[in-house]
Amino acid sequence: MTKRKSELLAVIEETEPLSIYQLARRTGRNYRRVHDHVQVFARAGLVKIRPEVRNGRQSSIVESVYHLRLRHLDEMYAFGKEIRAA
């Protein structure tokens, strides 16, 4: 992986989920270039891209494996809480 790509992946992994547009702004890079790199990460299974409407606009939110794990943790926690309550 190139230095530019690994720097972008580090930003994705460190921050809360951001849109491609936000990632481009955060890193001061060209939107198209960030978009292409994110697509490469997604094909390699390093990130997931999910659509979301933010501020009335359709966005592509980029999530790292850490975000996905935390989402799964929340689901398990909610499930456990329901079982304890039943």
Place this chain on the structure above:
Amino acid sequence: MKCMPSGRKSVQLNEAARRLLEVMAPEGVLIGGICGFIYGVERYTRDIDLATTLDAEKVISRLRDAGIEADMRSSNEPGDLSWVISGEIEGVEFQILPAAETGMDGARVELKAGLRVPDINSFIVSKCIAAGQQDMHDVAALCMMHPGILMFAKSEADKRGCLNKLESWLDDRRLQQRYASTD
């Protein structure tokens, strides 16, 4: 990754952890089950464990300023932590522990998904200090996912007298099937 049935209202354990880290910033770092989960150990957890370099009085004061009630338990018993502060944030129980006694005082801290966690080696040290069965389960799972840290983990476990427990988990077939690296 398996998902729970759809339509379930998600209780945000990770949001509660985020909020507690904000209150304890910059001295707080997540340890325990949530940290393990971030590193890929899928073990059910229902509370937040956090280590801090602050002293207990300062922790209580920070929590009180944030409107969070908490209790402190002190101990002089050998093997016990000198203090543990427990409370609840957004309906989630938490414990705050002294960093110096959990191996976190010199830990390298990283951000993962916006949460402050120790790097994986420091996390392993904290688990070897705790040295319970669940802790060794987590260390073994991490070693299976990241074979490059196996020697380090064994060395830390040996230093703290829990190498037998770790090796027993490393031999566990179910754990191997679940976590073995495909690298």
